[in-house]
Structure formats: C-alpha cells, structure tokens
Amino acid sequence: MGHLKYTEFYSEFANDYDSMTKDSSRWAKVQGTYIKLFGDLLPERILDAGCGSGGEMVALSKLGITCFGVDGSAEMIDQARQKAIHSGSNAEFLVDDISELSKIENGSVDLVICRGNTLPHLRISDSLGSAFSAFSRVTRSGGRLVLQWLNYDLILKDKKRLVGVSGDNNEVFTRFY
Numbered sequence: 001m002g003h004l005k006y007t008e009f010y011s012e013f014a015n016d017y018d019s020m021t022k023d024s025s026r027w028a029k030v031q032g033t034y035i036k037l038f039g040d041l042l043p044e045r046i047l048d049a050g051c052g053s054g055g056e057m058v059a060l061s062k063l064g065i066t067c068f069g070v071d072g073s074a075e076m077i078d079q080a081r082q083k084a085i086h087s088g089s090n091a092e093f094l095v096d097d098i099s100e101l102s103k104i105e106n107g108s109v110d111l112v113i114c115r116g117n118t119l120p121h122l123r124i125s126d127s128l129g130s131a132f133s134a135f136s137r138v139t140r141s142g143g144r145l146v147l148q149w150l151n152y153d154l155i156l157k158d159k160k161r162l163v164g165v166s167g168d169n170n171e172v173f174t175r176f177y
Helices: 007-012 014-021 030-041 054-059 074-087 122-139 154-157
Strands: 045-048 066-072 090-097 109-114 139-147 162-167 174-175
Touching: 007 054, 014 054, 014 122, 030 054, 054 066, 054 074, 066 074, 074 090, 109 122
Parallel strands: 045 066, 045 109, 066 090, 109 139
Antiparallel strands: 162 174
C-alpha cells in the first residue's frame, strides 16, 4: 500500500479534526495574540495557507479583518465553511494547493500565515520553494509572512512518542511519533 498524500490524510479525519486537536479552545486566544503581535497595525487582509478547519480565520474575521483560508483538502474546507456559517463569520475558504495559490490574486493580502504541520508536508525538492514563491506573489509590497512549524527533532529527542490524547465520551484520539 502506498503513502497517502497529505490532503488525503487530512480528508480521512476532517470531521474529527477539531476534537482531535482541541481546535476550538485554541482560537479563543488568537485575537489577543494578534493584537499583541501587531498592535494598531493589524493587517486588513490575511491568508491562512493550510488553514485546516478554519478556526484561526473565523476568529480573526471577528476583528473586522478580511480573512481567507486555503487548504488542499476539500473536506477540511467544508469544515471551515461550516464553522464560518455557524459563527456568523465572513471568512472565505477555498480548496487550493499552497504551493501554487492559483485562486488568490497577486498582491492581494497584507499577511500570509502558514502554521502547524503545513510546511513539513511539502517536499523540499518539489513544493517548498514553490510555496514561498506563491506566498511572495500574493502578498502586497510591505506585507508580512508568519511561519510556524513543529520542531520534530526536539519532539523525537525527548523520546516522548505519545504527544496527545484527546476526545470525548464516544471517541479517543491518540497522537504519537
């Protein structure tokens, strides 16, 4: 059996993603974090490249920021759109390859964010450079890029294979390396 593409991997558990990652509790803090980070210079238009279930863009749209999220998994984008509808958010979500961002206009955003496990899914030889080119292309002159990824070397050095157990009364999710 071959390896799943990362988009297929996330599509497999899109309906359970927020429960597994405790997504809803994280986004309660995101507005304050961005206000501290940017102060009075909050961006007007943000793109989340690899937005997953869209929680960050939904939260930031409540600050009056125009928010877009893209993800390669149609199922994750469906989750993001439902989250936006249920919370009254005007954040927009599109299925797109983050190494291309073909659905985002050149110079149309003030800030691109790419966080979590997104970048490690791209292979350096074929997609990582393309993603950075796409980020640059869609960001206006003077715009910003915020990147974050897990430090897998540190995770493996700690020899803690079990890194998270979450769930509810019906399901338990276990993450390990």
